[in-house]
Amino acid sequence: MQVMEIMMTDDVVNALKYDANGLIPAIAQQYDTNEVLMMAWMNRQSVAETLRSGRVCYWSRSRSKLWRKGETSGQIQQLKEFRWDCDADTVLLLVDQKGVACHTGRRNCFFNALRDGGISTIADPEVDPKDLYGE
Amino acid sequence: MQVMEIMMTDDVVNALKYDANGLIPAIAQQYDTNEVLMMAWMNRQSVAETLRSGRVCYWSRSRSKLWRKGETSGQIQQLKEFRWDCDADTVLLLVDQKGVACHTGRRNCFFNALRDGGISTIADPEVDPKDLYGE
Numbered sequence: 104m105q106v107m108e109i110m111m112t113d114d115v116v117n118a119l120k121y122d123a124n125g126l127i128p129a130i131a132q133q134y135d136t137n138e139v140l141m142m143a144w145m146n147r148q149s150v151a152e153t154l155r156s157g158r159v160c161y162w163s164r165s166r167s168k169l170w171r172k173g174e175t176s177g178q179i180q181q182l183k184e185f186r187w188d189c190d191a192d193t194v195l196l197l198v199d200q201k202g203v204a205c206h207t208g209r210r211n212c213f214f215n216a217l218r219d220g221g222i223s224t225i226a227d228p229e230v231d232p233k234d235l236y237g238e
Numbered sequence: 239m240q241v242m243e244i245m246m247t248d249d250v251v252n253a254l255k256y257d258a259n260g261l262i263p264a265i266a267q268q269y270d271t272n273e274v275l276m277m278a279w280m281n282r283q284s285v286a287e288t289l290r291s292g293r294v295c296y297w298s299r300s301r302s303k304l305w306r307k308g309e310t311s312g313q314i315q316q317l318k319e320f321r322w323d324c325d326a327d328t329v330l331l332l333v334d335q336k337g338v339a340c341h342t343g344r345r346n347c348f349f350n351a352l353r354d355g356g357i358s359t360i361a362d363p364e365v366d367p368k369d370l371y372g373e
Binding site: 108118136137184185186188189193195209212215216218 | 246350355357
């Protein structure tokens, strides 16, 4: 890690605005298809780790710990570009998703839709969650 | 408004999980290009209004009131499909964005990026904000 890279990581970490819990929402988008994969949360530490490692790391609110996406399932997200919005309070991660993003085994998490006048499940699992988490 | 439509709107409003402030994050994505336009917040009332009117309505946290996107600027979002994620705590709005989504006059809000070792502005305004808000 070069000194310049460390400084740049700190600049980005400091440019972002975190909520009262020290968190910022992060949208993960597949870099080449623009598919929105999921939304999760980051804190300063997970932003820094993501930028330094090139692999997406969130903050798990339910487990109160760093969540290195794919650490259990193998379904990692390689960072392609780190972006943030006009108010610096939302992150957009362009990623290359290995396998599936959703813990249900679906490619993305947004599979519930209001369609044709009813609530529909618009995507099927591509992988059995048992194979991802060994349940 | 048919009785079935009202019931379905209530079902969706009730299917979603809101945070301690009664809010849920909503990602707006251009329906035909998959461009991520912006992220904002909705409450139960704004979800219901969006579903009933077909025009996206957020909740403005800074102004503590319903924010009918485009009410001042004319840059409205026509709802194409309403989706939500596996945990029912994030909404994905497929929309047809009229003009630009960002208050800076840019097409989308995510114009800050870490690129080529530095923080870059990767999009220019397409419209002068003065022409949007009459400032």
